[in-house]
Amino acid sequence: MAGRFKLKAQLYSGDAIAIGPGKADLLGAIDETGSISAAARKLGMSYRRGWLLVDTMNRCWSTPLVETVVGGRKGAALSDLGRQVLADYRALEEQLTEIEKGSAAVRLRKALGATPPT
Amino acid sequence: MAGRFKLKAQLYSGDAIAIGPGKADLLGAIDETGSISAAARKLGMSYRRGWLLVDTMNRCWSTPLVETVVGGRKGAALSDLGRQVLADYRALEEQLTEIEKGSAAVRLRKALGATPPT
Numbered sequence: 001m002a003g004r005f006k007l008k009a010q011l012y013s014g015d016a017i018a019i020g021p022g023k024a025d026l027l028g029a030i031d032e033t034g035s036i037s038a039a040a041r042k043l044g045m046s047y048r049r050g051w052l053l054v055d056t057m058n059r060c061w062s063t064p065l066v067e068t069v070v071g072g073r074k075g076a077a078l079s080d081l082g083r084q085v086l087a088d089y090r091a092l093e094e095q096l097t098e099i100e101k102g103s104a105a106v107r108l109r110k111a112l113g114a115t116p117p118t
Numbered sequence: 119m120a121g122r123f124k125l126k127a128q129l130y131s132g133d134a135i136a137i138g139p140g141k142a143d144l145l146g147a148i149d150e151t152g153s154i155s156a157a158a159r160k161l162g163m164s165y166r167r168g169w170l171l172v173d174t175m176n177r178c179w180s181t182p183l184v185e186t187v188v189g190g191r192k193g194a195a196l197s198d199l200g201r202q203v204l205a206d207y208r209a210l211e212e213q214l215t216e217i218e219k220g221s222a223a224v225r226l227r228k229a230l231g232a233t234p235p236t
Contacts, residue, residue, distance in 0.1 A: 003136065006128045009217070011226055013121055014234025019226065059235035081229060091222040096214075099127070104209040108129055108137065111199060116132025117177035 003112040005105060007096040009089070018060035019089050026053055027078060027086045030066055036076045061085065121230040123223060125214040127207070136178035137207050144171055145196060145204045148184055154194045179203065 010020035017023065029039035040050030054076075058064040065082030069075045078086065099105060128138035135141065147157035158168030172194075176182040183200030187193045196204065217223060 004130050006126075006130060007214075008124075008126045010124045011121055011230070012124060013230050016235050018121065018230055056235060060231060061229055062231050085226060085229060088222040088226050092217060092220075092226075095217045095220065095222075096125075099210060099213045099217075102210075102213060104206040104213070108203060108206050108210075111179055111203060112129070112131050112136055113178060113180050117134050117174060 003109040005100045005109075007099060009092045009096060013060040016056050016060055018057065019085060021093075023053055023057055024086060024089045024093075026050060027057075027065060027082060030054075030076050031078050031083070031086070034075055034077065036066070036068065039076075121227040123218045123227075125217060127210050127214060131178040134174055134178055136175065137203060139211075141171055141175055142204060142207045142211075144168060145175075145183060145200060148172075148194050149196050149201070149204070152193055152195065154184070154186065157194075 011018045029042045033039045036050045037047045054066045129136045147160045151157045154168045155165045158165050172184045
């Protein structure tokens with residue numbers, strides 16, 4: 001029973017992902033490091049990719065989640081809304097984790113075979 | 119606020135997905151149609167793909183979820199475990215839907231911009 005659940009929450013605005021696991025991690029890393037470039041490096045992505053994810057996020061919400069100085073290389077911080085969105089998303093993730101402890105999830109996991117298929 | 123949540127649960131056995139949205143739909147369609155080929159057709163997939171998904175599923179669990187006659191072309195049905203797994207997975211999905219109604223999810227949705235980014 002090597003079973004593990006993967007539970008994922010994404011919020012879309014049209015075709016764009018406004019928040020999901022990757023963007024939440026990026027918000028967390030920006031909050032921690034104080035810049036988009038350091039956050040991207042921490043997550044193993046290019047500065048360009050980090051910047052693009054921030055740009056998409058900022059355009060999805062009523063006000064930007066990340067405030068930058070000179071495009072973000074010189075420094076970036078979460079706005080009040082950014083902090084709220086990250087906290088609410090982490091709360092969602094905790095609710096997902098709770099589901100894994102429920103009877104349906106436990107029964108599913110127990111019904112798996114002893115060894116994974118090869 | 120055209121926001122919509124996408125919440126997904128997958129159970130892995132090793133690297134294989136034992137059950138997820140697509141496999142659950144396939145189980146449901148097999149239960150409904152009584153054959154893998156009709157189920158695959160209903161879901162817009164090839165017989166080969168349907169058969170491969172069933173084969174993976176059957177090898178993930180302690181006993182097969184789908185019982186077939188002559189490779190499945192002549193008829194297939196859910197085993198007792200198959201019925202249980204489908205019911206438990208649908209229960210999980212309902213729990214995911216509940217999360218969308220919670221305060222964190224509602225607040226997130228309200229904070230989206232009025233129009234999706236272009």
